[in-house]
Amino acid sequence: MYMTHLRCAALLFAAAVFLCTPLSAQFRKVQEAANKVAQVLFYVDQMYVDTADVAQLAETMITKGLQSLDPHSAYIPKDEVKAMSEQIYGNFDGIGISYNIFKDTLHVIQTIPGCPAEKVGILPGDRIIRVDGRTIAGVNVRRSEIPKLLRGPRGTKVTVEIARLGETGLLPFVVERDKIPIYSVDAAYMVRPGVGYIKLNSFSVTTPKEVQEAMTRLKKEGMTSLVLDLQGNGGGVMSSAIDLSDQFLDAGKLIVYTQGEHQRRHDALASDRGAFEKGRVVVLIDEYSASASEITAGALQDWDRATVIGRRSFGKGLVQRPISLPDSAELRLTVARYYTPSGRNIQKPYTGGVEQYYKDLETRYRHGELVHADSVHFPDSLKYTTRVEHRTVYGGGGIWPDIFIPLDTTLYSPYYRKVLAKGIFMTEIARYTETNRAQLLSVYPDFSRYEKDFTVPESLMQTIVAEAGREGIPYDEEGYRQSERYMRLQIKAIIARSIYTPDTYYRVVNAMNAPLIRALELLETEQ
Numbered sequence: 254m255y256m257t258h259l260r261c262a263a264l265l266f267a268a269a270v271f272l273c274t275p276l277s278a279q280f281r282k283v284q285e286a287a288n289k290v291a292q293v294l295f296y297v298d299q300m301y302v303d304t305a306d307v308a309q310l311a312e313t314m315i316t317k318g319l320q321s322l323d324p325h326s327a328y329i330p331k332d333e334v335k336a337m338s339e340q341i342y343g344n345f346d347g348i349g350i351s352y353n354i355f356k357d358t359l360h361v362i363q364t365i366p367g368c369p370a371e372k373v374g375i376l377p378g379d380r381i382i383r384v385d386g387r388t389i390a391g392v393n394v395r396r397s398e399i400p401k402l403l404r405g406p407r408g409t410k411v412t413v414e415i416a417r418l419g420e421t422g423l424l425p426f427v428v429e430r431d432k433i434p435i436y437s438v439d440a441a442y443m444v445r446p447g448v449g450y451i452k453l454n455s456f457s458v459t460t461p462k463e464v465q466e467a468m469t470r471l472k473k474e475g476m477t478s479l480v481l482d483l484q485g486n487g488g489g490v491m492s493s494a495i496d497l498s499d500q501f502l503d504a505g506k507l508i509v510y511t512q513g514e515h516q517r518r519h520d521a522l523a524s525d526r527g528a529f530e531k532g533r534v535v536v537l538i539d540e541y542s543a544s545a546s547e548i549t550a551g552a553l554q555d556w557d558r559a560t561v562i563g564r565r566s567f568g569k570g571l572v573q574r575p576i577s578l579p580d581s582a583e584l585r586l587t588v589a590r591y592y593t594p595s596g597r598n599i600q601k602p603y604t605g606g607v608e609q610y611y612k613d614l615e616t617r618y619r620h621g622e623l624v625h626a627d628s629v630h631f632p633d634s635l636k637y638t639t640r641v642e643h644r645t646v647y648g649g650g651g652i653w654p655d656i657f658i659p660l661d662t663t664l665y666s667p668y669y670r671k672v673l674a675k676g677i678f679m680t681e682i683a684r685y686t687e688t689n690r691a692q693l694l695s696v697y698p699d700f701s702r703y704e705k706d707f708t709v710p711e712s713l714m715q716t717i718v719a720e721a722g723r724e725g726i727p728y729d730e731e732g733y734r735q736s737e738r739y740m741r742l743q744i745k746a747i748i749a750r751s752i753y754t755p756d757t758y759y760r761v762v763n764a765m766n767a768p769l770i771r772a773l774e775l776l777e778t779e780q
Contacts, residue, residue: 380416411430447477456489484563488569511591511592537768543569561655568651681713682747
């Protein structure tokens with residue numbers, strides 16, 4: 254019988270563990286399981302009818318096995334570890350553009366201020382046709398390949414060839430890659446006199462500093478109340494949620510605690526460094542707010558520090574510990590649950606398996622939870638009490654808002670959904686912006702004037718309708734009228750983001766942000 258290096262390594266590892274570890278019953282179970290897996294891989298390698306990639310099979314076994322534990326324990330292959338860490342640490346090496354792909358062509362949506370693409374003269378609306386001589390337009394290039402082409406080590410260069418409206422031929426640009434920051438604050442501005450608004454898209458290691466800088470600026474502009482928008486924020490770094498919550502809570506107050514079968518309880522307490530411990534706070538959440546967002550919302554709700562408005566959050570209350578593996582892959586293992594100050598475990602049930610777990614939002618929608626506040630009834634075992642005003646709050650999965658705002662299902666008519674799905678909407682907006690950029694900036698030299706005076710031209714709306722027809726989507730007048738107001742608002746916001754700054758998108762669309770509108774009403778009545 255042949256012994257591959259794989260089996261030798263497995264047996265040597267097992268022998269080493271035997272020599273160094275007391276032979277407890279628990280250890281013997283682990284060792285026997287490891288031997289069984291090693292034997293299966295050995296026999297596949299030596300006896301399978303075709304050539305088998307044993308390394309890939311091992312990764313598949315690990316992945317599937319972890320999925321049987323809980324929905325968030327995961328195996329991260331080594332080639333994905335770097336990409337995931339970029340989201341955590343808030344930067345990567347590249348050229349500094351945001352983009353989208355319309356009709357198989359990469360369109361530049363924004364250049365990040367101060368980054369390489371802006372420095373060499375690449376503009377929003379440009380279309381990247383070739384990268385280092387490789388054609389990427391009109392060849393069905395996979396979206397996942399684009400970052401691999403544009404990103405690279407700091408100091409290396411990439412040549413991009415661009416099609417620009419009004420220019421003949423392709424314009425070549427040699428761009429030297431540099432460190433590109435990823436910001437978690439999408440927008441921070443005064444939404445009303447005295448009321449600041451901060452929109453967070455994620456929790457990275459830079460989030461607390463970003464928010465603190467935003468609050469410092471807003472306080473100089475007269476902010477006495479804050480709306481913290483965590484809608485759609487899927488979370489991220491737990492320590493950043495703790496640091497952010499600390500900004501609003503007095504020293505010594507419990508922010509969150511974690512506890513697991515093999516991890517003793519650990520309490521995270523607020524320090525005396527809070528930058529906004531006195532002003533009124535409203536937190537906005539929805540069904541996509543998860544993890545770190547729920548730590549923040551839960552802590553501020555439990556201490557009666559903030560009013561939470563929106564819909565029940567996602568319900569991720571499991572803590573993962575990253576463990577590096579010998580080949581630079583990573584195991585992210587759930588080691589504990591986290592609990593809010595009142596003792597709520599926010600993790601929603603997952604006994605039905607991973608597929609059912611991730612279909613939970615669909616289930617909520619079918620059961621009417623997203624549109625009817627009284628669609629869910631709580632047993633007494635899920636009722637908890639806030640720490641100051643002794644209000645009733647609820648556990649059982651996710652953060653339940655103090656004020657429920659139903660999902661507006663009227664905004665997206667079937668007609669509008671089809672136009673969006675075909676990419677027609679974004680394509681025609683990009684074409685219009687590219688064609689009219691100079692004129693728009695001439696007529697509306699600053700955003701405040703644009704916000705006040707710009708209206709979406711009827712010609713653009715009709716172009717979208719006509720193009721939809723050519724793409725096999727017949728005009729539906731009822732569906733068009735149902736979504737028209739929202740469509741026009743989205744168009745205005747997308748154009749603003751392209752010709753001014755990224756945060757102007759939110760300044761426009763927030764006119765129809767129902768939880769924010771309710772928050773402003775609340776803050777006004779509390780004055």
